[in-house]
Amino acid sequence: MTVDFRQIIRIAAGKHSRGIEFGASYAPILPKSDGYQTLVIDHADAETLRAKYRPHGVDVSRIEEVDAIDDGGELLALDPTGQGFDFIVASHVFEHLTDPIHFLQRCERALSPGGRIFLLVPDRRFTFDYLRPCSSLGQMLAAYFSGDTRHNAASMYDHYASNAMRGGVQVWTQGSTGDFAFAGTPSEGYRLATRPGSDYVDCHAWVFTPSSFRLIMADLRAIGLVGLGEERFYPSIGCEFFVELSSASANPVQDRLTLALAALAESATEDSGQPIAVPHYIRTAPSNQNAVDALAGQWVGAFPAELDLQAGAAHLHGDLRIQWLAEQLGDRLPGQHVLELGPLEGAHTATLLAAGARSVLAIEANRDAFLRCLITKEVLGLRDASFRLGDFMVFLEQDANDWPLIVASGVLYHMVDPLRTLELLAKRTDRLYLWTHVVDEAAMPVGDPRRAHLAAPERRNWLGRDVTLHPRPYGDVKSSTFCGGMDAVPRWMDKHDLLWALGQLGFNNVIVAHEAPDDQHGPALSILARRTRA
Numbered sequence: 233m234t235v236d237f238r239q240i241i242r243i244a245a246g247k248h249s250r251g252i253e254f255g256a257s258y259a260p261i262l263p264k265s266d267g268y269q270t271l272v273i274d275h276a277d278a279e280t281l282r283a284k285y286r287p288h289g290v291d292v293s294r295i296e297e298v299d300a301i302d303d304g305g306e307l308l309a310l311d312p313t314g315q316g317f318d319f320i321v322a323s324h325v326f327e328h329l330t331d332p333i334h335f336l337q338r339c340e341r342a343l344s345p346g347g348r349i350f351l352l353v354p355d356r357r358f359t360f361d362y363l364r365p366c367s368s369l370g371q372m373l374a375a376y377f378s379g380d381t382r383h384n385a386a387s388m389y390d391h392y393a394s395n396a397m398r399g400g401v402q403v404w405t406q407g408s409t410g411d412f413a414f415a416g417t418p419s420e421g422y423r424l425a426t427r428p429g430s431d432y433v434d435c436h437a438w439v440f441t442p443s444s445f446r447l448i449m450a451d452l453r454a455i456g457l458v459g460l461g462e463e464r465f466y467p468s469i470g471c472e473f474f475v476e477l478s479s480a481s482a483n484p485v486q487d488r489l490t491l492a493l494a495a496l497a498e499s500a501t502e503d504s505g506q507p508i509a510v511p512h513y514i515r516t517a518p519s520n521q522n523a524v525d526a527l528a529g530q531w532v533g534a535f536p537a538e539l540d541l542q543a544g545a546a547h548l549h550g551d552l553r554i555q556w557l558a559e560q561l562g563d564r565l566p567g568q569h570v571l572e573l574g575p576l577e578g579a580h581t582a583t584l585l586a587a588g589a590r591s592v593l594a595i596e597a598n599r600d601a602f603l604r605c606l607i608t609k610e611v612l613g614l615r616d617a618s619f620r621l622g623d624f625m626v627f628l629e630q631d632a633n634d635w636p637l638i639v640a641s642g643v644l645y646h647m648v649d650p651l652r653t654l655e656l657l658a659k660r661t662d663r664l665y666l667w668t669h670v671v672d673e674a675a676m677p678v679g680d681p682r683r684a685h686l687a688a689p690e691r692r693n694w695l696g697r698d699v700t701l702h703p704r705p706y707g708d709v710k711s712s713t714f715c716g717g718m719d720a721v722p723r724w725m726d727k728h729d730l731l732w733a734l735g736q737l738g739f740n741n742v743i744v745a746h747e748a749p750d751d752q753h754g755p756a757l758s759i760l761a762r763r764t765r766a
């Protein structure tokens with residue numbers, strides 16, 4: 233799951249406020265048909281837009297009636313109440329404007345007190361703008377002073393001469409590795425820069441990375457040409473970044489030099505970079521959603537539906553696997569202290585506590601996941617949960633407790649040495665719950681496409697027997713919502729080896745449940761392993 237910028241806008245706008253969406257075209261963020269009170273402004277009427285986009289194979293039925301064709305005039309004149317608009321949304325519009333400063337001024341004058349502007353802007357590092365330098369405020373000022381209503385020769389040349397592709401596509405995301413190529417040519421750039429007539433021809437006139445954009449906005453405010461300040465900013469996800477502006481913003485403006493240097497650094501790398509550390513103030517009443525949004529875009533799981541919070545998509549609260557575990561344990565869970573490995577966002581932690589656990593100590597190594605656990609703890613009021621940041625392998629090596637129950641869900645197949653993990657677990661508990669992927673000859677025979685992710689198997693002599701371990705490199709999949717382990721090549725165990733190993737470790741009562749031979753990543757199962765002492 234990644235942050236959904238459009239969902240953030242929908243939540244912020246809501247259906248009770250009124251606003252404008254510029255250039256919504258076939259991908260409206262706030263469609264009137266969904267109940268949003270949106271005035272649609274575009275460069276052409278709906279019929280013309282449908283005719284324009286039909287050949288592109290997009291869903292033109294999503295194009296809504298256009299309420300006003302943009303003539304560069306006062307936006308406030310389009311507001312029958314005269315009170316101003318609560319929101320103005322422009323997604324992938326700003327970079328096309330002939331005179332962005334004029335646009336910002338018009339928007340600013342049209343906002344109601346407290347009104348917000350939401351911009352989604354392409355990041356040059358992930359689009360066909362890749363081979364162009366970032367635009368400067370100086371260039372924007374030149375367009376402003378000449379009152380451009382058509383793109384000037386410089387913009388036209390740069391766009392049509394330097395259009396780039398990567399791996400054969402025009403837009404890509406972080407981590408893409410395809411080869412770069414020019415799609416534009418000098419002669420095409422020159423032809424368009426010098427074309428006769430005054431018809432509007434579109435182009436990306438303005439090119440940004442997140443920090444180059446922020447620097448321009450900060451300088452515009454410093455000059456006094458635009459009074460808008462940053463309310464919220466999210467660095468790039470996919471090919472775009474998110475900026476929320478308002479006249480009322482009292483957020484401290486970042487130091488220009490920091491922004492300029494960050495823009496240079498961004499231009500020198502393909503990485504989106506970390507969000508620049510800037511004090512960020514939330515100006516709305518405290519709420520659980522604010523807490524969740526503090527790590528917006530990182531959430532893997534959803535919160536319980538009754539809380540009506542926007543986070544991730546996976547349903548892990550009240551997970552049936554944990555409820556099954558609680559049923560199996562009967563009166564052995566209530567009142568007990570539980571150790572949980574890899575809580576991710578604390579959903580299972582909450583479920584264990586709801587099932588009666590006296591306390592849960594949960595060890596999470598991923599720093600961002602740990603912070604999400606802390607937010608979950610606050611949001612759900614989990615007073616009896618304690619989250620610790622660190623490697624549970626190191627913890628298990630050092631720990632001297634006997635745990636009435638250890639829950640290790642979704643972690644064994646992320647281990648480099650799962651046998652060592654099992655040994656340590658067996659030392660610390662008589663009751664172990666595992667949910668894990670395994671290699672299973674019957675469920676995933678040779679030739680099954682899921683085996684393509686496995687490297688050549690390794691044999692390990694363990695307690696006098698050969699055990700097969702299957703290296704399964706993560707490859708290039710790490711993202712902010714990655715929920716695997718810390719080493720590049722974990723090992724998966726064979727199902728029969730795993731069950732045998734548990735027996736060797738003294739677990740004489742082993743139940744298997746939730747077998748999922750067809751899971752997209754590989755066979756998976758729950759195991760409740762108990763050691764009953766005579």
Ligand SMILES: C[S@@+](CC[C@H](N)C(=O)[O-])C[C@H]1O[C@@H](n2cnc3c(N)ncnc32)[C@H](O)[C@@H]1O
Nearest residue numbers: 574576595596597598623624641642715716717
């Ligand atoms: C696939 S998620 C499982 C989350 C949850 N337990 C579940 O079953 O839905 C694996 C979690 O284990 C964490 N993890 C992996 N290796 C770890 C380690 N050595 N120490 C602590 N946490 C680890 C990851 O950061 C991630 O949050």
